[in-house]
Every structure is written in C-alpha cells, then in structure tokens.
Amino acid sequence: MAFGEQTGRSAREEARSAFMRRGACPTLVQPMRTGDGLLARLRPTGGIFSIRQFIQLAEAAQRHGNGTLEITARGSLQIRGLQGETVQPLAADLDAAGISVPAGPIIELSPLHGITPDEIGNPLEIEARLREKFAAELLSPLLAPKLSILIDGGDSYGLAAVTGDIRVTAVSRGVWRVAVNGDEQTALPLLTGSADAAVHAIGDLLHLLVSLGQHKRCRDIERRRLLAVFPSMEGVLATAPERKGPLVGTLALANGSAILGVRPRFGQLQAAELIAFLAAAEALGATQVRPSPGRIFFLAGLHSQSAASLTDIAAGYGLSADIDDAAAHIAACAGAGACASGQFQTKARAERLVAIAGELLDGSMVVHLSGCAKGCAHSRRTLSIVGTDEGYNLILDGVASDTPDAQFASGGINSAIEKLARFIKNERQAGESTAACLRRFGKDDVIKAMRQE
Template sequence: MAPGEQTARDSREEVPSPRMRRGACPTLLEPMQTGDGLLARLRPAGGILSIQQFIQLAEAAHRHGNGILEITARGSLQIRGLGPQTVQPLAADLDAAGISVPAGPVIELSPLHGIAPDEIGNPAEIEALLRDKLAAELLSPMLAPKLSILIDGGSNCGLAAVAGDIRVTAVSAGVWQVAINGDGRTALPLLIGSADQAVRAVGDLLRLLISLGRHKRCRDVEGARLLSAFPAMELMKRARAPAFQDPLVGTLTLADGAAVLGLRPRFGQVRASDLVAFLGSAKAFGATQVRPSPGHIFLLAELTCRSAILIAQMASRYGLSTDRHDPSAHIATCAGAGACASGHYHTKAHAERLVSIAPELLDGSMVVHLSGCAKGCAHPQPTLSIVGAQDGYHLILNGKASDAPDAQIASGDIDSAIEELARLIKNERHAGESAAACLRRVGKGDVTRALRQG
C-alpha cells in the first residue's frame, strides 16, 4: 500500500461520531450526519474506477445506504443514507472491490489525464510524486479538511475553470507552475520549474499551512510569508490558461479514434439501482473505465465511437443526460429538505418545476442556486439564489445564499414569484441579451418591485 493510502479496510476499525458543521468534509472514515442518515464522500485513487468497480460501488450504495448516489460539482462521489451500523459493511464491500481512497486532502486530476490529445504533462505522475515525497505532510491533522490540490495537465479539457487552494499546472514539456488561491486565470503563481521543484514547492506550502495552525487555507497566508518562502514569485506572471470549457457532456473523439462519453445525472443525483442497470448495459457495449469529473458528471472512457453512440441513446432511460445544452445543468441544488436536517424546502422538486415554468432563467448565462438554507453548500459563488428560510424563501438576485435577501417570498408564493421573474426577463430583454445581463441592466430595485406587484 502506498504511504497515506486509505483502503476501506481502515474504516472498519472505528466509526467516528458524525459531523454537521459547514466546512467539514465527509469521508468514508468520517461520514457526516444529514437529514437522511450519514453521508460519505470519496474520490478513488487516481480519479479512475473500472466499470466493474463502479457497479460494485453502486451496489454497495444500494445495499448499505438509501440507494442514492451523487456526483459533486468537483467530481467526488457521495453515498447517502448510511447508518452507523452500515458504514463498516460499506467499507468492506469497497475494499473487496479494490477501491482505495487516499487519506488526507483531495488531489484532483484533469478528468482526461493520460488520454487527452493536447495534454502537456501527465498529472498522475505528479500525484505519485506528491504521495511518495509528502506522505507525512498530507496526513497531518493540522491541514484543513477542504484543502484542495489540483493537478492540471494543461489540456483544453483540464481544470482551468475549477478553483483550488494549490494548483500544479503543466506549462511546457517537463515544466510545471505552482499557484494558489484561484482557478486557471486567477490563481497567484509562486514558482515555475521541474516536476521535482513543483513537488518541493507544494511541500513548502503544506508545511507553511501546518505552521500557521489548525485548518488554515492558502488564503490565510500573509503576503510577506509567501514572499519569504517563494522569493521568485515577485517576477512571476500568470501562465496563459486554456479557455474555460463546458463540462465534458456528450461524445468526445480522441486523436487515436477512441471515444469518451460524458454523462450527467439529473441535478447530480442518480438512483443506484438505475446506475447499476445502465453500467451493466454499457459494459456489454465495451465500456471499461469510469472517471468521475467536475460538473456533476462521469466519463466512460476507452469506447469506440459506435459504442458511445449506442450507450448515449439509452442513457436518458436511467436519469442520465448526454445533452450539453440541457437547461437543468444551469441549476445548482443542495440535497434539500428530507435529505438534510438544515433544508427548509425540497430543492430537487423545485428544480424540476423551475425547468418547466421558467426556461427564460436557464439560458446558461448564470446558475440558478436553489439552497435549502443559508449555508449555500451547492454553489458558494454569487448568483441568482433562492434560499429556504423559516419564514418562506429569500430571493437574492446576485449574491451568496448567506447574503441579505433582496426579496422575501411567502412559502406558497414561490412558483408565482419565479414565473414573474421569468416573465420580466422575457418582456424586458433586448435582442441578443442574456438573462443575467437583463437582470443586471434592469436592476434590483425594478426587479423587486415587479415581484411585489406580481
């Protein structure tokens, strides 16, 4: 076993007390209490499962949880509805399937690492070096549970749009950039060098975070401390990031003629029984490899173009979409009432209604965030947010779920308010103007007045 590797066997020793705090990161070792039981989040080593392993994982989720499997916005897998007595059997089943989950901070790799035709460097090689050279640092309990380390191979199908604490990005053959606090465009560069130099820089960052105290993030490091540790950063320029790409939904043909099929469960959630049935059929068509990926999707890799077409044709029967223009993709929902003790309304049901009654909101220019409470777990960035509250709903036109509401809506009036908002956009939008641009131009005052009048 590699240093720091957590197999499911480790979690059979003890089931820790569940947590519910915002900022905690539920794992197989430390599941989190939610409204529908315990939640375990995991990312397989290397970000890849065989299709048989994914089938076995889904079967275990059905057997030991409530049969709901989720793929998060960052591409992690979540198993819902576990009980204190079922966590250990789940761990045993995953162990038997050969699924290992490295302990410590999540290391996220480009979804098409190793097979992207325009990849500059292979992120898997950097991950192996990190886990070999920095095993002690990665296992430190002082590190924040949600500390994120991203390794991007530099392809157009990479992680440029995903923000992280620490980014290691290939910039040319054998050369990597280490940057912090942001996505491919906004992260602050600290060093450019060889793979070994990049790994040493990550080690320096981890030790710096550990020295600052428990659960510190890169944003907590003062500029003077950074400059002392990385004096060359003053001369650094941000490497040119690839243009942000939409999630890899649908069929992508690689340079060697092989195909990859990206599938999105509706609102990031699928029944384990449906997933098992779908994967069994996909396996019969030759699918061998699964890669959970950012954007609530998973990729079937190593397909022929013909098999990708056949698998895509049957996907919708199992609650999976291969349509990159699916309007439901522009809605971010948390688990909601019934699945989270903090949720004030059923977010998934409201999301379905939103698709049917307010298509004007879902043109892709913004994300509509349906949050069961003010924590805003599903979408921490500012956007159009409908937040559950004890007195009904809070509508925030361009902000976080925790921000002060621009309008308060009674419990029974939410559908009419959403319809009124969609009608406002339809009537006020200029030719070629997006929904988000229309709302900005009209302004919060006129929007809230229209909602009150409606």
Template sequence: MARDERIETDIAGEAAQPYARRGACPTLAQPMPTGDGLLARLRPQGGIPTVDQCAQLAHAALLCGNGLLEITARGSLQIRGLRPETVDPFAEAVDAAGIIVSPNPVIELPPLHGEAFGDVADAAAMELLLRERLAKHLQAPGLAPKLSIIVDGGGHFDLADVTADIRLLAISAEEWMVAIAGDGAGARPVAVGTADRAIAAVGDLLKLLLSIGWQKRCRDVDPERLVSVFPDMHAISRQPRAGETPSVGIHAMEDGTAVIGLKPRFGQIHANDLLEFLAFLGDLDVTDIRPAPDRCLFITGLSEESAAAVWQSAERFGLSADSDDLSSRIATCAGAGACASSFYATKALAEAVIERCPEVLDGSLDLHLSGCAKGCAHPRPAFTVSGAANGYNLVLDGLASDAPDAQIAGSDINSAIERLSRLIKSERQAGESARACLDRVGTATITRALRQE
C-alpha cells in the same frame, strides 16, 4: 518557539488545538450529518474507478445509504443517507471494491488524463509520489481542511477553470512548474524543475503554510515570506496552456475513439439508475468512468457508434449529454423525500422552473433551490428560493439563510414562477440578460410582481 520548531510541532500534531482538523469536510472516515443521514465524500486515487467498482459502490449506497449518489462541483463522489451503524460496512465495501481513497488533502487530476489524452508526464504517478514523500506534511493537523492540490500532466484537457492552493503542471516529460493560489490563468509560479524539485517545492509550501498559522491557505501567504522561500520565483515566466476544459457531449479523439461527457440531472443519480446505466455500458465494452468537476462524468474509449448510442440513451438513466440542458443551470439540494430537513421537493420545483420560466435560465445568474435555510447545495450568493414552514422565502441575491426579499405561500409558488417569467419578458430590453434585466428593474418591482394576485 523558533520557526522550524513550530513547523515540526504542527506536523506532528502536538500543538494544542480545541477543535478537530477535518470537521469541515465530509470524508469516508468522518461523514457529515445532514438532514437525510450521514454524507460521505470520496475521491478515488487516480480519479478513474472502473465500471465494476462503480457498480459495487452503487450496491453499497443502496445497502448502507438511501441510494442517492452525487458528483460535486469539484468532481468528488458523495454518498447520502448513511447511518452510524452502516458507516463501517460502507467503508469496508469501498475497500473490497479495490477503490483506494487517500486521506485529505484532496489531490485532483484532470478527468481526461493519461497518454491517450496528450499528457507529457504521468499525473497519476506524480500524485503517488507526492503522497509517498510528503505524507508527514500532508497529514499535518495544521493544514486547512479544504486545501487543494491539482496535478496536470500537460495534455489536451486540463482543470484550468478550477482554483487550487497548489498547482503542478508538466511542461515536458522532465520538467514541472509549481504555482499557487488561483486557476490555470491566475496562479502564481514559484518553482520550475524536475519532478524531484517540484515535490520539494510542494513540501516547502506546506511547511510555509504551517508556519504562518492554523489552517491557512496559499492566498494568505505574505509575498515577502513567499520570496524568502522561493527567491527565484520572479524569474519564472508563466507557461501558456493550449488545453481545454472538457465538457458534456461527444469528443472525437485523435486515435479514432470517442469520449462522451454526461451530467446527472441536478448533479444526483439514484443507485438503481446508475446500475442500469453501468449494465448498458457493459454491453459496449466500457472499462472505466471518470467523475469530473461541474458535476460531470466521462466515458472513454468508445467507438463513434457507441458514443452515439450513449448519447441517445442517456436520458432514460437520468443523465444528460446536452450542454444546453437547463437542469445544469440550477443548484438543488436533495429536497423533501430525500432529506428530513427540507420543506419542499427541490427537483420538482426545478422542473417547474424549466417549464414555466426558462427565461431565468440563460446562464447570467445562479439559481439556487434550497429545501431549507441551510443552503447545502450552493454556499455562495445566488437567486435563491429557500423552503420554510409557511412556504418559500425568495432571496434575490444572497444565501438561503439570509432575510427574504419576498415570501411566497406554498400553494402560490407555480403562479409566482409564471409571474416572474412574464416580468422578464415584458421588461427585458434587446440583448439584455435575465440578470441585467432584474438588476435594472430592482427588488421592489420584482417582489411586487411576485405578490400580485
């Protein structure tokens, strides 16, 4: 089959494939089975739901799910505990709220995008143009389920820390740069030009991905093939970015308004708490909420006084505006009480770690508390405590499903946490991080300390 014929076959979805395309990603149309029911993930088109839309989403989560909402590491919204019979009513509620959820692949915008944040071009408009002009290619079954596209309007805030297959960066109101396979610093530029040229370049990239195989990513593209499609790419100089990744806390804007970044503790909030928070925001004339990567959300258009009021009140709604909040350094799943697969209450254990062993939360290592061996909350190696029928499995640098380095009885977990704290305090050298200390003392010493009576 010729190359162009193969591309068109993949785009049309006619190539015989033994499995479904989107099975790896929970969507509104295809929720994913979990221990607490079905999980749906959605990203509102444009990334800016209104306060009223968020309230309607929270009500739907209560009626159709178990009331738990999450913000993912990339800034999407997740609703937990749906049931087969409530999936359609939930989707209808989302539609009734006026929340437009585009099909995969996800197109991500910086949460603080728009003219008020210094954008030189309209990122939201570019998203719509991409979906309109490249709909046939974007919905091709051969694309990878997790293919990601970032559109950056060139403002003060960006997604430079977030990796993507395809990145579009506005250099000016008339010019865009297209780069692939990396974060803001490492992505490789392939095209520069008008909005039309940028959209055409994205289309060429999608065709190229479809031509090299089933569900390939931009990192899989052979350099020679890439140059054959973009012969002028080596002449493109990388554009320096002066933007920053927005963080939790209060940000003063040039127009005199303020923005506050918040995090739900452990990335999860109950719909009742969210509804109370939204009612509180309603009294401050807030109009929209912007979910963001790293499990954050941003409230915009505040006065300095209103931003201070949100800061002071966030904790009672299960939110934090403190960049040093240790809860943000622990990855936890839903846990027992919310997930039938979990053997322990992960949030309670996280609070115990914060209280009894803050030394391990200096930011030098990833700490993952998983209720079972599936490891839903953190699919990468970490300092992992995984729940089991007979207690807890500790994996010092691995996945929840890996063979444990130590096993801890259920009744001994708090004492084990305290012993770990004492070990780090006694062994850590001046200027040494918790990770460096644990790496140096080694697995045998750590497991022996945890097993001491």
C-alpha cells in the same frame, strides 16, 4: 477501505485517526449525519474507477445505504442513507472491489488525464511523487479539512474553472506552474519549474500552512511569508489561456475511440438505474468511469458508435448527454427529506423551475436552489433561492448566506419565479443574456417586477 500509499493495519489506523482528529468533510471514516442517515464522500486514487468497480460501488450503496448517490460540483461521490452499523460493511465491500481512497486532503486531477491528445503533462506522476515524498505532511491533523490540491495536465478539458488552495498546472513540456488560492485565471502564481520543483513547492506550502496553526488555508498566508519561501514569485507570469471545462456529450479521439460525458439530473443518481446503465455501458465496451467537476462523469473505452448508443438510452436512466440541457444550469442541494437543515424539496423545485422558467436557464448564470443558508451546492455569487422557516429568500446576485433582496411566502414562490422569467423574456434585448439583462435593470426594478399583480 484501502488508503492509497498507506499499507498495513497500523498505517491504516493512523490515517483513520488523523481524519477523526481533523473533523474532516464526510468520509467513510467519519460520515456526516443528514436527514436521511449518514453521508460518506469519497474520491478514488487518480479519480478513476474501472466500470466494474463503479457497478460494485453502486451495488454497495444500495445494499448499505438508501440507494441514492450524488456527484458533487467538484467531482466527488457521495453515498447517502448509511447507518452506523452499515458504514464498515460498506468500506469492506469497497476495499474488496479494489477501490483505493487515499487519506489526507483531496488531490484533484484533470478528469481526462492520460487520454486527451493535447495533454501537456501527466498529473498522475505529480500526485504519486507528492504522496511518496510528503506522506506524513499530508496526514497532519493541522491541515484544514477542506484543503484542496489541484493537478492539471493542461489539456482542453482540465480544471481551469475549479478553485483550489494549491494548483499545479502543466504549461509546457516538462514545466509546471504552482499557484495558490483561486482558479486558473485568479490564482497567485509562485513559481514555474520541473515536476520535482513543483512537488517541492507543494511540500513547502504544506509546511507553511502547518506552521500557521490549525486549519489554515492558502488565503490566510500573508504575501511577505510567501515571498520568503518563493522569492522569485513576482517574476512568474500570471497569464493563463482560456480553456474549456469538462462537457457532456461525445468526445471523439484520433485513435477511433470515444469518451462520453453524462450528467445525472441535478447531480443525483439512484443505484438501481445506475447499475442498469453501467451494465449497458460495459456491454458496449466502456472500461472506466471518471467523475468530474460540473457533476459529470465520463465513460472511457468506447467507440463513436457505442457512445451514440449510450447517448440514446441515457435519459431513461436519469442521465443527460445533452449539452443544451436546461437542468444543467441549476445547482440544487439535497434539500428537505435528505438534509436535516433543508427547508424545501430542492429537486422538486428544480423540476418546476425547468418547466416554468426556461428563460432563466440560458447558461449565462447558475440558478442556485439551497435548502438553507449554508449554500452547500454552490459557493459563488449567482441567483439564489434559499429556504427559510417562513418561506424563501431571493438573492439576485450573491451567495445563500447573503442578506436577501426579497422574501416570499411558500405559496408565492412559483408565481414570483414565473413573473421573473416573463420579465426577462419581455425585456431582454437582442443577443442579451439573462445575466446581462438582470444587471442592466438592477435589483430594485427586477424585484418590483416580481411583486407586480
């Protein structure tokens, strides 16, 4: 497996050792044991695969795993069903395909960088400078395994809604804003300045995190310490414009080319279907695949007509290019059979939810189906249905680990969900969203309605 800027066997082994010491999230170096074998997570340099590389990755997942791939809420890829003896052959195949996965914390770039005409700054340039100048710091075993660094070029389809420890956003030509701990609206701004100033600021934050001790996050840094390093932070404007998140469907560009965004159903792909779809995409001119937050991946290099052709066939391969697809409003983890902690089959439950409870899936909230209280598929407050030893916990506005508002036996959950959907349909006012209706009635009345005979 290639590791970005690291070259030579000793540097590669050093990077691998760093990952092992940090107990990082599942990677090819240290995959995670799940109910269907080992799971490895990866993100390529710059967030870009060539179409041929993505086909080779799917073939390798089929050859060395169980053929199931997933795209996470943050746009990373997961390969499932690996075994101890197949991890290194998989890594060798990806290395042979020229897929480079840098060591250290994940650096997320706005998914359409270098393509969209309204991009303000080049995230790839910031990443390259950062990896060159602070390569040793990025490999520190003291950094938190889930430390996230976001670099957003300021285009319409960037990372505005994605939370991060450190976020760098282009705000005007040649000017970047560095902020910590949040999304574009909530993160605390520290400075604005040139690309060099932004890179130095990231380095200062890495040094500060290391000085605090092992596995600290930006939320652990006291304000007084931030002020000591960034004395002008109180004068930095915190306002940020509203921007769109990445969307499925066709984005036509002024030069006549087009980008197609597709979403795997509930974030999961079968390698055989993916390979066939990618072969069709390659034949129609697609040159790149870019995984994106929102469990989407983009195909670049198309024209409007070829994008339309791919849209027409996507559903036959378990993919959707429909912006109104109700399934997009469900966050489902791997579930029973794929995860040792899963208490129910989340994908089957998700399909059932689409069939019986469309009223819940109007886009005003996410319905989170979690096989256990860890809540891996969705970290924000929402309507959560959580598997337990006895059945299901229902949390109307919270995360999977919260105290449940109601509990249902396994045999009663379908009826409860149908009653909830019917309640929303009957009680929602004109123009009112599902989320607003639930807030208006409150938890007690909603739970009462779900328990009525």
